[in-house]
Every structure is written in C-alpha cells, then in structure tokens.
Amino acid sequence: MADLIPRNVLFGNPERVSPHISPDGTRLAWIAPRDGVLNVWVAPIGASGPSSVDWDAATVVTDDSDRGIRAFAWAHDGRHLLYVQDTGGDENWRLYDVDMETMARRDLTPFDGIQARIIATSKRHRNEVLVGMNRENPQLHDVFRLNLTTGELTKLIENPGYAGWLADEDMVVRAAVSPLPDGGFDLLVRDSAEDSWRTLVTIPADDAPASDALSFSADGTSLLAISSIGVDTGRLTRVDLATGETQVLLEDPEADVAGAMLHPDTREPQIVEVLKDRIEYHVLDPAVEPDFKAIRALHHGDPQPVGRDEADKTWLIAFTDDAGPVQYFSYDRPSRTGSFLFDSRPELSRYTLARMEPFSFKARDGLTIHGYVTFPPDGGRAGLPTVLDVHGGPQVRDTWGWNPEAQWLANRGYLAVQVNYRGSTGYGKSFVTAGDREWGAKMHDDLLDAVAYAVDQGWADPAKVAIYGGSYGGYAALVGAAFTPDVFCCAVDIVGPSNLQTLLETIPPYWKPMAAQLYKRVGNPETDQEFLWSRSPLSRARDIRIPLLIAQGANDPRVKQAESEQIVAALEQAGIEHEYMLFPDEGHGFAKPENRLKFYAAAERFLARYLGGRFEE
Numbered sequence: 001m002a003d004l005i006p007r008n009v010l011f012g013n014p015e016r017v018s019p020h021i022s023p024d025g026t027r028l029a030w031i032a033p034r035d036g037v038l039n040v041w042v043a044p045i046g047a048s049g050p051s052s053v054d055w056d057a058a059t060v061v062t063d064d065s066d067r068g069i070r071a072f073a074w075a076h077d078g079r080h081l082l083y084v085q086d087t088g089g090d091e092n093w094r095l096y097d098v099d100m101e102t103m104a105r106r107d108l109t110p111f112d113g114i115q116a117r118i119i120a121t122s123k124r125h126r127n128e129v130l131v132g133m134n135r136e137n138p139q140l141h142d143v144f145r146l147n148l149t150t151g152e153l154t155k156l157i158e159n160p161g162y163a164g165w166l167a168d169e170d171m172v173v174r175a176a177v178s179p180l181p182d183g184g185f186d187l188l189v190r191d192s193a194e195d196s197w198r199t200l201v202t203i204p205a206d207d208a209p210a211s212d213a214l215s216f217s218a219d220g221t222s223l224l225a226i227s228s229i230g231v232d233t234g235r236l237t238r239v240d241l242a243t244g245e246t247q248v249l250l251e252d253p254e255a256d257v258a259g260a261m262l263h264p265d266t267r268e269p270q271i272v273e274v275l276k277d278r279i280e281y282h283v284l285d286p287a288v289e290p291d292f293k294a295i296r297a298l299h300h301g302d303p304q305p306v307g308r309d310e311a312d313k314t315w316l317i318a319f320t321d322d323a324g325p326v327q328y329f330s331y332d333r334p335s336r337t338g339s340f341l342f343d344s345r346p347e348l349s350r351y352t353l354a355r356m357e358p359f360s361f362k363a364r365d366g367l368t369i370h371g372y373v374t375f376p377p378d379g380g381r382a383g384l385p386t387v388l389d390v391h392g393g394p395q396v397r398d399t400w401g402w403n404p405e406a407q408w409l410a411n412r413g414y415l416a417v418q419v420n421y422r423g424s425t426g427y428g429k430s431f432v433t434a435g436d437r438e439w440g441a442k443m444h445d446d447l448l449d450a451v452a453y454a455v456d457q458g459w460a461d462p463a464k465v466a467i468y469g470g471s472y473g474g475y476a477a478l479v480g481a482a483f484t485p486d487v488f489c490c491a492v493d494i495v496g497p498s499n500l501q502t503l504l505e506t507i508p509p510y511w512k513p514m515a516a517q518l519y520k521r522v523g524n525p526e527t528d529q530e531f532l533w534s535r536s537p538l539s540r541a542r543d544i545r546i547p548l549l550i551a552q553g554a555n556d557p558r559v560k561q562a563e564s565e566q567i568v569a570a571l572e573q574a575g576i577e578h579e580y581m582l583f584p585d586e587g588h589g590f591a592k593p594e595n596r597l598k599f600y601a602a603a604e605r606f607l608a609r610y611l612g613g614r615f616e617e
Contacts, residue, residue, distance in 0.1 A: 001378060001379070002351065002352040002376075002377050002411060003352070004411065004412075004616055005348070005351045005407070005408070005411045006616060007408070007597055007600050007604070007616055009345065009347050009348060009351070010345075010348075010404045010408050010600075011404060011593070011596045011597055011600050012596075012597060013036065013038055013068070013593050014031075014032075014325075014344040015032065015033075015342070015344065015346055015347075016031070016328075016342045016344065017030065017031050017032075018030055018071070018306070019306065019307070019328050019341060019342075020072070020073065020074055020306075021045075021050065021307050021308070021309050021314060021316055021330075022078050022309070023074060023076055023077075023078045023309060024078050024309065024310065025045065025049070025309035025310075025311060025313065025314055026044065026045055027042050027045060027100075028042070028043055028045055028050055028341075029041065029042045029061075029072070029074065029081060031069060031070070031072070034060045035065070036593070037064055037065055037066065037067075037068045038064070038068030038069055038070065039060050039061075039068070039069055040061050040062045040069055040072050040083065040098070041058050041059065041060050041061065042058065042059060042061050042100070043055055043057050043058040043059075044057055049313075049314055049330060050314060050316070050339065050341060051330060051332070051339035053341070061081065061098050061100065061103065062081075062083065062098060062105070063105065066592075067085070067086075067088075067089070067585075067591050067592055068591065068592070068593075069085065070591070071083065071084065073118075073121075075121060075126070075127070075148055076121050076123040076125075076126040076127075077127045077148060078100075078126075079100050079101055079148075080098065080099055080100065081097060081100065082095065082096070082097050082118065082129065083095075083096055083097075084096070084116065084118075086587070088554075088555040088585045088586070088587065089553050089556065089585070089586045089587020089589070089591060090555045090587055091508070091557045091558075091587060091588070092113055092115050093116055093117070094107055094108075094109045094110070094114070094116055095108045095109045095118065095129075095131060095146075096108060106151055108146060109133060109153070111133075111135050113138070114133055114135045115133070115134050115141070115510055116131055116132065116133050117131065117141060118130070118131060119131060119132050119143060119165050119166075119167055119173070120166075120167035120173075122167075122171050124170055124171070125170070125171045127148040128171060129145075129148065130143060130144070130145060130146070130156075130165075130171055130173065131143070131145075131146050132144075134509075137159070138509035138510065139509045139510055139512040140161065140162070140510075140513065141159055141165075141510065142155055142157060142158050142159045143156045143157040143159070143165055143173055156173065156193075157173060161179070161513065162176040162178050162179075162513070163177045163179050163513040163514055164176065164177040165177075166213050166215075167216075168216040169216065169218055169220065170220070172192065172193050173193070174189055174190050174191070174192075174216065175187065175188065175189050175200075175213055175216070176188045176189075176197065177213075179513050179514060179516060179517070180202075180205075180516070182205050182516065182520070183205030183208065183516040183517040183519070183520035184203055184204045184205040185202075185203045185211075186199045186203070187199070187201045187213060187225075188200065189241055191241075200223070200239065200241065200244060201227075201239065201244070203229065204229070205516075205520055206429050206432075207227065207228045207229050207429055208517055209395055209425050209429060209432045210227075210228035210233065210234035210256045210425070210429050210432070211225070211226060211227045211228060211229070212225065212234075214226065214262070215262055216267065217266075217268075220241075221240070221241055222238050222239060222240050222241055223238070223239045223241060224236070224237075224238055224260070224267065224269065225237050225238075226256070226257050228256070228428070231251070232253070232429055232430050233251065233253060233254065233255060233256050233257075233427075233428040234256035234257050234428075234429075235248050235250065235251035235257060236248070236250040236251070236257045236260060236269060237249060250269075250274075250282055250284065252274045252280075254427075255274050255275060255426055255427060256274070256275070256426050256427070256428065257272060257274055258273045258274060258275040259273045260272045260273065261305050263285065264310070264312060268285065269284050269285070270283070270285035270287075270288045271283050271285070271288065271292060272284060275397075275399065275426050277358035277370065277400060278302055278358075278400045279302045279400075290336060291315070291333055291336065294331070294336045294337070294338065295317055295329075295331055295338065298317070298319070298329050298331070298338040299327060299329065300321070301319035301320050301401070302319065302320050302321075302400070302401060303317045303318070304318045304320065306318045313332065313333050313334055314330060314331070314332060314333070315330070315331040315333065316328065316329070316330055316331075317330075317331055317338070320400075321401065321402060322354075322355055322356035322374075322403075323353040323354060323355050323356075324343075324349075324353060325343045325344040325348050326343065326344045327340065327342075327343040327344075328340075328341040328342055328343065328344075329341060351411075352377045353407055354374045354376065354377040354406070354407060354411070355375075355377075356373075356374050356400055356403065356406060357372065357373050357375075358370065358371070358372055358400065359372065359373055359453075361449065361453040363422075363442075363445065363446050363449045365442070367431075367434060367446075369419060369421060369422070369446050369449065369450065370420050371418050371419040371420055371450060372398055372400060372406070372417075372418045373415060373416065373417055373418075373459065374403075374406040374407070374410045374415070374416040374418075375410060375415055375459075376410045376411070376413050376414070376415070377411070379413050381458075381459060382458050383458070383459075383460075384413075384414065384459060384460055384461060385413065385415070385460075385464035385465075385466075385611035385612055385613055386414060386415040386416075386417060386451070386454060386459070386460040386461065386464065386466070386611075387414045387415070387416055387417070387465075387466045387467075387607065387611070388419070388447060388451060388465060388467045388468065388480075388488075389405055389416055389418050389468050389469060389473070390418075390419065390421075390447060390467065390468065390469030390472070390473035390476040390477065391420075391424070391469065391472070391473055392469065392470050392471030392472045392473050392474075393423075393424070393425075393471065393472050394435065394443065395423065395424070395425050395521070396424065396425060397420045397424040397425055397426045397427075398418040398424075403418075406418065408600070408604075409607075411614075412604065412608070412613040412614045412615065413613040414466075414607070414611060414613050415454065415459055415460055417451070417454055419446060419447055419450040421435070421443050421444075421446035421447055421450075422434040422435040422438065422442060422446055423435020423436075435521070436520060436521055437521070437522070437523055437531075439472075439475070439500065439522055439535050440475075440479045440534075440535035441535065443476075444476060444480070444483065444484070447467070447476060447480070448484060448487055451465055451487060464489055464610075464612065465488050465489060466488060466490045466492065466607055467480035467481070467487075467488045467491045467492075468491070468607075469493070469494065470494035470495055470589060471494070471496065471558070471559065471588065471589075472496070473494070473496065474493040474495055474496020474497070474559075475493075475496040475497050475498075475537070476496070477491040477496060477548075478491065478493050478496055478498055478537035478567060479537050481493075481537070481544045481546050481548055482539075482540040482541060482543050483540060483543070485543065485546050489546055489611070490546050490548070490549075490606065490607070490610040491546060491548050491549075492548070492549045492551075492603055492607070493550045493564075493567075494551045494552075494599075495551070495553060495556055495558075495559045495563075495564075495588050495589065496550075496559065496564075497536075497559050497563045498536060498537050498541075498564070498566050498567035499533075499537075499539075499563065499566055500523060500525075500533075500535055501525055501532045501533060502560075502562065502563065503559065503563060504518065504519070504522065504523070504532070506560050506562075508557045537567060538566055538570060541567060541570035541571060541574060542570070542574050544571065544574070545576075547576075547577040547606075547609075547610060548571065548577070548578040548579070549578070549579045549581070549602065549603060549606045550564050550567065550568060550578060550579070550580045550581070551564075551580075551581040551582075551590075551599050551602075552564035552565075552581070552582050552583070553583050553586030553587045553589065553590065554582055554584045554586065555584075556586075556588045557587065557588065558588045564580070564582070568580045579602065579606065581598075581599060581602060583595050601616075604616065
C-alpha cells in the first residue's frame with residue numbers, strides 16, 4: 001500500500017510558486033514562505049538567462065506576516081512590484097507596492113472598506129497603473145490613474161453603472177460592459193477619452209458566460225474577443241471598431257476557447273487554448289510554432305505560459321501534471337532550449353501519486369456529462385468507498401491536472417469523482433443554460449447520475465459514498481444530505497449556502513451590477529421566494545439523516561456566516577449529528593495554512609469514520 005502522504009505536504013505552503021521575470025530580464029521574483037507566511041522573493045539572473053538564477057542571493061522583499069501574498073506582478077518600470085491583499089478574507093483588496101531600489105513599501109489605496117482592482121498597465125506608460133476602486137459607491141468601481149513615482153491617484157472616470165472596463169495600449173479606457181435588465185450586456189466602446197460611448201455589440205444573457213473582451217489591437221482599431229453569439233461555443237474573434245465586422249479566428253464545435261497568449265506588442269493571438277478533457281493548443285502565429293514544439297518536448301504535462309521579458313527572448317512556462325506538482329521552466333527563444341527552474345512541492349516526489357482519468361456518461365435526460373475519476377494508486381478499481389467532490393462556482397469547471405484534494409482522497413483509499421454538471425462552463429452556452437434555475441434539481445440529478453454510473457461500472461461501493469464540496473459544492477453537499485440522504489452516507493460542506501433567498505439578498509455590493517445574470521441562473525429573490533425556498537437545503541433540514549461536517553469563514557463576503565449558522569441551528573434543534581468549524585480569520589475558503597491543515601485534519605477523521613479510509617494521526 002502506498003505511503004500515507006502527510007497533509008502538510010499536500011495542503012501546507014508550497015516551497016516556491018508563481019515565478020515572474022522582470023521586464024529587463026535581469027531578476028526573477030516568486031512566492032515562497034518566510035517564517036511560514038507566503039511572501040515575494042527576488043534573485044538576480046546571470047548573463048545566460050533564468051537558467052543561471054543566483055538562488056543563494058535571493059532576498060524576501062515583502063513583509064506579510066498574516067495571510068500571505070498569493071498574487072503579484074512587476075510594474076512595467078521594472079522598479080516596482082505590485083500586489084493586492086485583503087484582511088481576514090473579506091475580499092476588500094488593497095493595492096500595495098515595493099520599490100526595488102529603496103525597498104520602501106506603500107499602501108497605494110489606503111482607504112477602509114474599499115476593493116481595488118488593477119485594470120491596466122502598459123510599457124508605453126511605465127510608471128502608471130489604471131486602478132478600479134469602489135471608494136465612493138460600494139457597488140461600482142471608478143477608474144483612477146495611479147502614478148507609481150508619486151503614489152498620486154487621479155480619478156479619470158466616474159462609473160455610471162458599468163460592470164467592467166478595458167483599456168487600450170495607450171492606457172485609455174475605451175471599452176466598458178454595461179449590464180442589461182435581462183442579464184445580458186452591452187459592450188460599449190469609444191474612440192478616445194473625449195468621445196462618447198457607443199454600443200459595439202449586445203451580448204444576450206445566454207452568451208454572457210462564454211463571452212469576454214480580451215484586448216485592443218496595438219493600433220486600437222479592433223478588439224480581440226471570445227464570443228458565442230450565433231453559435232453554441234465561445235469563438236476567438238476580432239471585431240473592427242469602425243464597422244463592427246467580426247472575423248472568426250478560431251472555433252471548436254465542442255468546447256469554448258479558454259484563452260489566448262497574445263504578442264506583447266502587436267496584441268495578435270499566438271497560441272490559443274481550447275479546454276476539453278485536457279487542453280488542446282492551436283498555434284496561430286507561425287513565428288512561435290518552433291518554440292511551442294520545443295516547449296512541448298520539455299515535459300509531458302500541459303504547458304501554461306506565465307510570463308516573458310520585454311525583449312521576448314525568455315518565456316516562463318508552468319507545466320501542470322495530474323500525478324505531480326506544478327513544475328516551472330524557463331525557455332530561451334534564441335537557442336530554443338529550456339531549463340528547469342523549480343517545482344512547487346518537491347517533497348511529493350517521495351510518494352506514489354494517482355492518475356486523473358477523464359470519463360463521461362449520459363445523464364437521465366440524455367445530456368452528456370464529463371468529469372474525472374482518481375483511483376487509489378494501488379488500491380484496486382472495484383467496490384471502493386467514494387467521495388463525490390463537487391466544484392464551486394457553479395459557472396466554472398473541473399480540469400485535468402494537479403489537484404491536491406483528488407490526490408489526498410485517493411491516497412486515503414477513496415475513489416475521487418469530480419463532475420462537470422450542467423451549468424459548468426467550457427462546454428458551450430447551451431450546457432450552461434441547461435443549469436438555469438436548476439440548483440438542487442437537474443444540476444443535482446447530474447451528480448446523482450455520476451454516482452450511479454460509478455456504481456454501475458463497479459468502481460464505487462453504493463453504501464459508502466460521501467458528498468463533499470465548497471461554495472456551490474458546499475450547497476450541493478447540503479442538498480445531498482437534505483434532498484437525497486439515501487444516496488450518501490455523509491456530507492462535507494465548506495462555505496456552502498443553506499438558504500438561497502438569504503444568499504441572494506446578501507451578495508457583496510460590487511456584485512450588484514451582475515445581479516440580473518445571477519438571478520437568471522438561480523432565481524429572483526423579489527419574485528421567486530417560494531421557488532428559492534423549495535431549492536434551499538434549510539427547507540428540508542429535518543429530512544437529513546446522515547452526519548455532516550460544516551466549515552465556514554467568519555469574514556466570507558459571498559456566503560455569509562449566517563448561511564452556515566442557519567443550517568447548524570436547524571441540525572441542533574432536530575438532534576442531527578454534525579460538526580461545525582468556524583474560522584474567525586477566514587473568508588470564502590481557507591488561505592492560512594494552519595487553518596487549511598486544521599480543516600483537512602477534521603475532514604479526514606470525519607471521512608474515515610463513515611467511509612473507512614486511512615487518516616494521518
């Protein structure tokens with residue numbers, strides 16, 4: 001039997017992640033722990049490129065001592081590092097920087113209760129950043145110009161009700177997303193900062209999940225976008241701003257375009273990704289075809305470009321693998337050679353890991369559902385205790401690659417089943433709309449059908465199936481316990497809503513511009529009270545007959561603490577077996593490693609009690 005992988009190896013801090021090369025290619029930055037807290041480190045790069053990083057000269061340049069830094073970027077001036085941080089998981093993100101010459105650190109948006117977003121940076125304006133901030137109206141992000149030299153913020157645009165902004169390469173905001181009452185959007189454009197907004201295209205509500213404005217062209221005359229208008233899947237398109245004429249650059253009838261790597265100067269698409277069971281890559285720029293071929297030869301996993309220097313000579317690539325941690329390479333374009341930088345969790349190499357296998361089945365109404373199964377690496381493939389691990393969102397999807405929860409479950413002796421139920425994105429707009437107003441109904445039927453499929457294949461023991469998940473997945477776990485307790489022997493709910501009415505009534509204020517889209521998918525709290533109550537696990541709490549583990553962050557702005565408190569109170573009143581974990585310094589998920597490890601220790605004991613798998617003492 002495979003050795004037990006310690007929880008800390010799977011869920012503790014990574015050793016290193018997220019490498020970023022400086023614009024001039026002379027320094028490498030990454031995230032790594034300092035005294036147990038993730039911070040940004042920087043090291044010089046030798047003359048031969050990132051293969052000659054001086055790791056011994058690495059220094060930590062940020063000083064977070066609480067939640068850790070999870071994302072950062074070099075400013076185009078090459079002098080400042082930018083990052084955002086919230087307090088206790090409240091998602092009120094402030095923007096900070098570090099001056100790499102003086103090591104001075106600044107809070108660039110020092111206002112209470114605001115949320116700051118980086119809208120744009122450009123090497124044409126190296127010491128400026130466009131920042132969105134909801135300081136004056138909590139629902140709307142106005143646009144500010146931030147001068148990195150002085151720290152001065154200048155308001156450029158007062159938001160009249162738009163849900164998003166896009167700037168051109170000259171740092172002029174020239175596109176905006178204007179929500180419509182039916183859940184659709186108008187994509188507005190203008191020719192300059194002095195011109196009026198006009199509607200370039202109206203995006204129907206059904207097309208919103210598979211539509212996205214990516215970038216203006218370098219000359220500002222066209223817009224690169226993903227759009228499913230007139231077809232089922234999101235296509236990569238170019239829209240002429242003067243005529244509105246649309247050119248299709250890439251499409252796939254089975255799946256949406258998931259993203260594109262753009263040339264840093266021309267903004268033309270070079271490599272386009274379509275996400276199916278694994279990522280399919282389409283090279284549109286012949287100039288990078290030899291590069292991509294050389295990159296694919298470096299590692300058997302799926303490559304993700306994560307950065308490049310301004311000379312476009314050095315690329316940084318992350319490879320995701322189902323049975324190993326993310327590995328990072330540098331790639332030198334002139335020589336077409338790559339070199340290994342580091343992997344995120346090298347200690348995992350000591351353990352036997354499991355493979356993630358795509359599968360699909362027909363739901364009870366004939367819809368094809370896709371997902372992934374991960375078997376114990378040496379525990380057989382028949383009659384296994386099973387954990388149905390339900391993704392959140394729900395307008396996202398599970399993907400192939402490194403998944404610590406799947407590895408954890410498989411290592412403990414369980415079959416891990418992940419399902420892209422209807423309403424998940426990536427499979428076309430009709431698949432998303434098939435989930436409209438189907439929370440706790442057909443979306444849940446897809447999960448039940450996945451369990452039945454795993455049982456019919458002989459993989460799963462029908463008497464030992466747990467349902468587990470976070471956010472929407474937590475809601476699904478509560479639905480499983482309340483609506484279909486005969487299918488599952490236990491349930492684990494992480495930050496899941498128990499009452500859809502109160503969930504929708506307490507969304508964060510900056511979600512308000514998108515509320516019509518949310519109501520289309522779930523239900524309208526003003527007109528659908530009875531419907532929403534019928535789909536709420538709280539309405540049938542007395543029907544729960546299986547034990548539950550419930551975990552909640554006290555500062556969660558999306559699924560408020562009351563969502564867990566309501567169901568816990570009902571369980572206590574009915575005398576139903578349950579455990580409740582409240583983390584006072586967390587939000588929508590658990591960022592601090594000590595909290596993650598505490599939760600997974602409890603979840604592991606809970607699952608072992610009812611499924612009979614292994615657990616770490």
